[in-house]
Amino acid sequence: MPYIKTRDGTSLFVKDWGQGRPVILIHGWPLSADSWDPQAMALAEAGYRVIAYDRRGFGRSDQPWSGYDYDTLSDDLADVMAETGVTDDAALVGFSMGGGEVARYLSRHRGKGVSQVALVGSVVPYMLKTDDNPDGVPQEQLQEIADNIKSDRPKFFRTFFDQFYGVGFITSPVSEETLDLSWNTAMQAGLKPTLACAEAFGTTDFRPDLSSFTVPTLVIHGTADQTVPIDATGRAVAKAVPNATLIEYDGAPHGLFATESDRLTQDLLAFLGRH
Numbered sequence: 001m002p003y004i005k006t007r008d009g010t011s012l013f014v015k016d017w018g019q020g021r022p023v024i025l026i027h028g029w030p031l032s033a034d035s036w037d038p039q040a041m042a043l044a045e046a047g048y049r050v051i052a053y054d055r056r057g058f059g060r061s062d063q064p065w066s067g068y069d070y071d072t073l074s075d076d077l078a079d080v081m082a083e084t085g086v087t088d089d090a091a092l093v094g095f096s097m098g099g100g101e102v103a104r105y106l107s108r109h110r111g112k113g114v115s116q117v118a119l120v121g122s123v124v125p126y127m128l129k130t131d132d133n134p135d136g137v138p139q140e141q142l143q144e145i146a147d148n149i150k151s152d153r154p155k156f157f158r159t160f161f162d163q164f165y166g167v168g169f170i171t172s173p174v175s176e177e178t179l180d181l182s183w184n185t186a187m188q189a190g191l192k193p194t195l196a197c198a199e200a201f202g203t204t205d206f207r208p209d210l211s212s213f214t215v216p217t218l219v220i221h222g223t224a225d226q227t228v229p230i231d232a233t234g235r236a237v238a239k240a241v242p243n244a245t246l247i248e249y250d251g252a253p254h255g256l257f258a259t260e261s262d263r264l265t266q267d268l269l270a271f272l273g274r275h
Helices: 033-045 069-082 099-110 139-164 176-188 191-203 208-212 234-242 263-274
Strands: 003-005 010-017 021-026 048-053 090-095 114-120 218-221 244-249
Touching: 003 069, 010 033, 021 033, 021 099, 021 234, 033 048, 033 176, 033 263, 048 208, 069 099, 090 099, 099 114, 099 208, 099 244, 114 263, 139 176, 139 191, 208 234, 218 234, 234 244, 244 263
Parallel strands: 021 048, 021 090, 090 114, 114 218, 218 244
Antiparallel strands: 003 010, 010 048
């Protein structure tokens, strides 16, 4: 089943590996389900059924004009679960933008079928800097991202992924080939969904969704994340959700699935094993 159809006719590319308790991996912006491959393979080999899909507008999925708000995106997650027959005891793992689908699914769909969730470098609960969210990202910075994408998207993503993976002038936690792969994946996405999703994850306030986190919740975040600052996101979730466990990766950047791949896999396996 490489593709499923959502309720509005959008085709989403789905990877379905292994057998066992379902774990659904939701990727970040502007990548695809393939970014989860090291974790997906390890989880499948450990006896889990791993489902990962390309968000609408990205990777191999359709690129419709609309539907890049989190209500629609969480409905897409619900459709993936329904079409793959996932009805109970599922774990949702959202990276970066993907944390938003997790939060909105828990509130909008009342957490149907979900028994554990994990947020990895997630944008939840609120990225935008406001008077009551002083640790967020200023609107001017988010607007600059949009302007640079519109002006020269290929150039923007060349520099964006350096920060994403914590690449310095002398050292780099990832290879040049990993940077190339991420750039190629980002350029596979449509311009409209790239811009619309950047607006969605940058401005959606998930604080009202936090009361719906009633299942065991794992929060993993790098302390040196310059893409999604930890104080406004990971640490805020840990304070607001009573059953949340926060693991901070000291000195780690945003792209933990690559820079801290083995550690992330082991932390996910340990969390899932405690169920």
